[in-house]
Amino acid sequence: TPMTDERRTQTGVVLAARDISDRKAMEDESRRHQASLSSLSESAMRFGDLPVDSDMYHFVAERIREMVGNAIVIVNAFDPATGEMKTKSVLGTDAILQRMLTVLGKDPTGALYHPDETTKRQLLLGRLITMESGLGELSQTHLPRLLSRALESMLEIHGAFSIGLVQHEHLLGSIIIITRQRDLQMERSVIEAFASQASIALQRRQAETALKES
Numbered sequence: 001t002p003m004t005d006e007r008r009t010q011t012g013v014v015l016a017a018r019d020i021s022d023r024k025a026m027e028d029e030s031r032r033h034q035a036s037l038s039s040l041s042e043s044a045m046r047f048g049d050l051p052v053d054s055d056m057y058h059f060v061a062e063r064i065r066e067m068v069g070n071a072i073v074i075v076n077a078f079d080p081a082t083g084e085m086k087t088k089s090v091l092g093t094d095a096i097l098q099r100m101l102t103v104l105g106k107d108p109t110g111a112l113y114h115p116d117e118t119t120k121r122q123l124l125l126g127r128l129i130t131m132e133s134g135l136g137e138l139s140q141t142h143l144p145r146l147l148s149r150a151l152e153s154m155l156e157i158h159g160a161f162s163i164g165l166v167q168h169e170h171l172l173g174s175i176i177i178i179t180r181q182r183d184l185q186m187e188r189s190v191i192e193a194f195a196s197q198a199s200i201a202l203q204r205r206q207a208e209t210a211l212k213e214s
Contacts, residue, residue: 057173062091068184071178073175073178075176078173085174123163129161172199172203
């Protein structure tokens with residue numbers, strides 16, 4: 001809008017602008033949510049098509065990363081005989097994983113830890129859990145708390161989440177999501193539905209393996 005003086009001479013211009021960054025962020029989130037729903041439908045079919053010798057834990061980690069974006073995803077298997085969780089797959093960007101390896105001094109794949117009874121009860125709910133203590137809560141017994149805090153700071157992590165892989169009230173494993181997002185509210189229902197799909201597929205794979213070995 002032009003500005004004029006009493007002689008109607010233009011002396012300036014008034015510009016009006018509207019910040020649409022919040023709206024754009026919401027639109028981006030909505031598009032990602034729709035993509036996650038499509039991915040969920042595709043995953044249901046792909047679980048049935050996976051070869052017997054394929055790494056199902058790696059597949060689960062890949063699909064979760066597609067849903068939540070730039071995150072570190074850790075998939076664990078639970079052994080009811082020993083009460084141990086074993087890390088089966090760790091996915092993230094190459095740069096982040098390299099920095100993690102540098103700090104840890106070893107590949108986290110194959111790491112073992114004993115979840116306590118409270119953790120197991122939470123995982124058995126099959127719901128996405130927010131880890132209020134971040135990596136400190138994730139570490140349990142195999143990663144010192146101070147190192148967890150240092151790693152958390154180095155990776156600029158804002159959120160750590162977990163969900164159990166559960167079928168017929170039996171704990172099969174867990175999925176850990178470490179992200180710069182403080183909340184996964186938009187993806188929560190999709191992640192929980194996918195974890196249910198993965199649990200069914202894992203139990204079926206375990207039953208097939210046990211049948212072959214008998």
